[in-house]
Amino acid sequence: MEQAAKKSIVSLKDIFVRFDGEVILNHINLDIHEKEFLTILGPSGCGKTTTLRIIGGFVEPESGDVIFDGKRINGTPPNKRNVNTVFQRYSLFPHLNVYDNVAFGLKLKKLPKNEIKEKVTKMLATVDLKGYEKRNIAKLSGGQQQRVAIARALVCDPDIILLDEPLGALDLKLRKCMQLELKEIQQKTEKTFIYVTHDQEEALTMSDRVVVMNNGVIEQIGTPEDIYNEPVNAFVADFIGEANILNGTMIDDCRISILGKELECVDKGFGKNTPVDVVIRPEDIEITAPKDGQLVGTVEKLTFKGVHYEISVRCGKCEILIHSTKSAEIGSVIGMRIIPFNIQIMNKLLPFYDNVIETCVTYANEEENYFEFELEGETVKVDGKYFPQDTKVKITLPPEALSLAGDGIGHLKDLYIESVVYKGEHNEIILESDDRKWLMLSDTDEQVATYVPLAFDFSKAKFEVIDTLKEG
Amino acid sequence: MKSRKPSIPYIIWMVVFTMIPIVMIAFTAFTDKDGNFSLEPFTKAFFYTDVFTKSLWIAFISTVICLLLAYPLAYFITKMKKSTQNTVIMLLMIPMWMNFLLRIYAWVTILQQNGPLDKALSILGIHGTYYGNSSAVILGMVYEFLPFMVLPIYTVMSKIDSSLIEAAQDLGSNNFAVFKKVIFPLSIPGVISGITLVFVPSASTFLVAQYLGGTDDIMIGDIIDKIFWTDQNTGSAISLILMVFIFVFLIIMNFFGDEEAIA
Numbered sequence: 001m002e003q004a005a006k007k008s009i010v011s012l013k014d015i016f017v018r019f020d021g022e023v024i025l026n027h028i029n030l031d032i033h034e035k036e037f038l039t040i041l042g043p044s045g046c047g048k049t050t051t052l053r054i055i056g057g058f059v060e061p062e063s064g065d066v067i068f069d070g071k072r073i074n075g076t077p078p079n080k081r082n083v084n085t086v087f088q089r090y091s092l093f094p095h096l097n098v099y100d101n102v103a104f105g106l107k108l109k110k111l112p113k114n115e116i117k118e119k120v121t122k123m124l125a126t127v128d129l130k131g132y133e134k135r136n137i138a139k140l141s142g143g144q145q146q147r148v149a150i151a152r153a154l155v156c157d158p159d160i161i162l163l164d165e166p167l168g169a170l171d172l173k174l175r176k177c178m179q180l181e182l183k184e185i186q187q188k189t190e191k192t193f194i195y196v197t198h199d200q201e202e203a204l205t206m207s208d209r210v211v212v213m214n215n216g217v218i219e220q221i222g223t224p225e226d227i228y229n230e231p232v233n234a235f236v237a238d239f240i241g242e243a244n245i246l247n248g249t250m251i252d253d254c255r256i257s258i259l260g261k262e263l264e265c266v267d268k269g270f271g272k273n274t275p276v277d278v279v280i281r282p283e284d285i286e287i288t289a290p291k292d293g294q295l296v297g298t299v300e301k302l303t304f305k306g307v308h309y310e311i312s313v314r315c316g317k318c319e320i321l322i323h324s325t326k327s328a329e330i331g332s333v334i335g336m337r338i339i340p341f342n343i344q345i346m347n348k349l350l351p352f353y354d355n356v357i358e359t360c361v362t363y364a365n366e367e368e369n370y371f372e373f374e375l376e377g378e379t380v381k382v383d384g385k386y387f388p389q390d391t392k393v394k395i396t397l398p399p400e401a402l403s404l405a406g407d408g409i410g411h412l413k414d415l416y417i418e419s420v421v422y423k424g425e426h427n428e429i430i431l432e433s434d435d436r437k438w439l440m441l442s443d444t445d446e447q448v449a450t451y452v453p454l455a456f457d458f459s460k461a462k463f464e465v466i467d468t469l470k471e472g
Numbered sequence: 473m474k475s476r477k478p479s480i481p482y483i484i485w486m487v488v489f490t491m492i493p494i495v496m497i498a499f500t501a502f503t504d505k506d507g508n509f510s511l512e513p514f515t516k517a518f519f520y521t522d523v524f525t526k527s528l529w530i531a532f533i534s535t536v537i538c539l540l541l542a543y544p545l546a547y548f549i550t551k552m553k554k555s556t557q558n559t560v561i562m563l564l565m566i567p568m569w570m571n572f573l574l575r576i577y578a579w580v581t582i583l584q585q586n587g588p589l590d591k592a593l594s595i596l597g598i599h600g601t602y603y604g605n606s607s608a609v610i611l612g613m614v615y616e617f618l619p620f621m622v623l624p625i626y627t628v629m630s631k632i633d634s635s636l637i638e639a640a641q642d643l644g645s646n647n648f649a650v651f652k653k654v655i656f657p658l659s660i661p662g663v664i665s666g667i668t669l670v671f672v673p674s675a676s677t678f679l680v681a682q683y684l685g686g687t688d689d690i691m692i693g694d695i696i697d698k699i700f701w702t703d704q705n706t707g708s709a710i711s712l713i714l715m716v717f718i719f720v721f722l723i724i725m726n727f728f729g730d731e732e733a734i735a
Contacts, residue, residue: 057641058641079642079644079645079649084643085638088635093636094658104643105643105644108649153643
């Protein structure tokens with residue numbers, strides 16, 4: 001699908017959406033090309049459905065432009081847009097039969113009866129529902145309802161079809177089948193399909209291009225191959241397929257240090273001694289004899305997956321996942337080799353590792369040895385440390401010093417979990433509070449796009465006085 | 473086979489309080505005072521044909537007015553915020569917690585000479601008593617039964633999936649087309665329930681006409697009420713005829729609506 005000049009059919013420019021004070025889409029820009037199958041992929045709560053609803057006309061952005069065929073269409077109601085939607089739960093009209101459901105849009109266009117009949121019959125044949133005209137919607141299976149919904153949208157001959165997780169309610173086998181069918185229908189009808197899903201495999205299977213979203217922003221746009229092979233950051237790498245994501249240091253151009261070893265890679269321009277995230281796909285690791293390996297580890301787990309073995313190898317403190325057609329014995333020491341091209345280097349999601357708070361002491365008690373400071377409107381008490389009131393201090397909290405408050409209260413309430421990435425040893429969790437982001441380590445899996453309370457362990461913190469305001 | 477034991481108390485209830493009374497009414501309707509078979513009660517019942525027709529007519533008019541008032545009301549309630557919806561429904565229900573007779577008396581007070589309505593209209597130089605006629609009876613009935621029309625329609629409408637409305641818009645419907653092609657057809661079961669819930673009791677109601685109506689405005693319910701003291705046979709015959717009418721009405725309604733609309 002690589003064409004020289006691709007014409008944009010819809011462009012979203014600097015779209016900003018907020019519901020009840022919560023930012024849903026944070027200034028996103030997206031160009032959708034004519035006749036392409038574009039998938040918007042992301043975890044639930046990332047803003048993908050809202051993006052679709054903006055194109056459909058069901059949501060108005062607070063700011064930003066929706067450009068359709070060169071014209072700004074903000075404020076145009078859904079019925080005046082040449083766009084049709086296949087809804088998440090199909091939303092077929094229960095009081096109409098299959099024929100009347102499909103004919104719904106055409107009847108509104110006031111086409112002559114015989115033309116409607118011809119088009120509906122043809123469309124029902126396209127989606128393999130010939131002879132189902134008189135059937136009651138409630139009597140159809142999930143897959144059949146799905147196809148009626150697709151036919152109902154397609155028959156109106158829109159420029160764009162929007163599909164909001166249309167396969168979510170189907171079982172796995174039917175879903176796989178429908179994925180191929182949808183792709184086929186798209187190619188046959190030459191329509192622009194914009195497809196929303198949280199299923200990465202679905203996205204890779206069907207799309208010409210994939211848009212990966214998280215927390216109201218677009219992380220990456222690219223072909224399925226690009227997204228898989230060259231993820232721009234740890235979030236994308238983790239979300240698409242299986243990946244070993246490790247902390248590394250870019251020593252110099254083409255030299256990377258991971259797990260205490262220096263390896264050759266192909267990436268340049270990260271600077272010297274820069275902390276980076278490194279992605280190695282499990283199938284890109286070759287098992288060798290220990291002496292030939294760039295990395296050496298002990299086999300901990302072995303699972304047969306049909307086509308390959310899934311091997312979990314302990315390498316120092318880290319766990320590395322390998323997909324290999326070769327088996328390995330549990331407990332044995334193996335070597336691992338990765339060709340430079342398969343080591344993918346990415347900038348860290350956050351520009352910092354330790355969480356730094358620069359603040360001013362609001363209250364202090366020397367006798368009882370504690371002080372207090374204000375953090376996003378909350379008073380935080382630090383025991384076992386004393387600074388005089390009004391001292392400016394810099395508190396450095398390493399990720400280990402942060403934890404989710406088990407008592408449900410914590411120091412800060414309602415932090416948004418932006419991403420959870422397994423780094424071989426711990427999960428690295430990025431949290432967002434009102435004013436800033438936080439990095440935390442955790443051994444448990446947390447659900448992204450949920451809200452949690454955060455507690456600080458100040459015994460693991462470093463304190464530094466920046467300035468004393470108090471005179472004398 | 474499923475055990476039938478749990479249904480036994482209900483079967484006994486039905487037999488004792490539904491089947492036996494109906495058989496007794498039917499038996500009384502076809503006998504004379506001495507207990508011999510006779511069609512006399514029915515011949516006597518035909519004296520009341522006018523009252524009968526008028527009752528059905530008043531019930532019909534009341535039902536139509538209820539429907540005309542309730543349908544838009546129910547529609548607008550579903551458009552409100554959820555919390556407001558609950559408040560409005562609550563307000564509709566509150567009068568029903570008051571005794572039925574008290575509510576009718578309240579209307580008598582409002583409509584009587586020198587009552588609030590009379591006083592208000594006297595500003596325009598109009599004087600009079602506003603009860604003692606068919607319109608007052610219909611007003612009383614509408615007041616009495618309006619909630620029974622609003623609630624089923626509201627319930628059905630509020631259950632219409634908002635994504636169906638979006639789907640209709642998506643396929644090119646403007647607001648009017650959304651209403652005509654989606655909301656209205658899907659609200660029909662509520663309308664059918666509402667009509668049933670209003671027409672059946674208003675056809676057989678009594679006391680409303682006695683208090684609010686004039687001398688001509690006696691309804692069949694009142695006739696049955698009165699006649700039973702002196703002539704149980706004719707009373708039974710009239711009841712039986714009314715039952716048959718209502719039964720036929722329900723069958724017709726059933727034909728229009730879904731099975732679920734009429735419980």
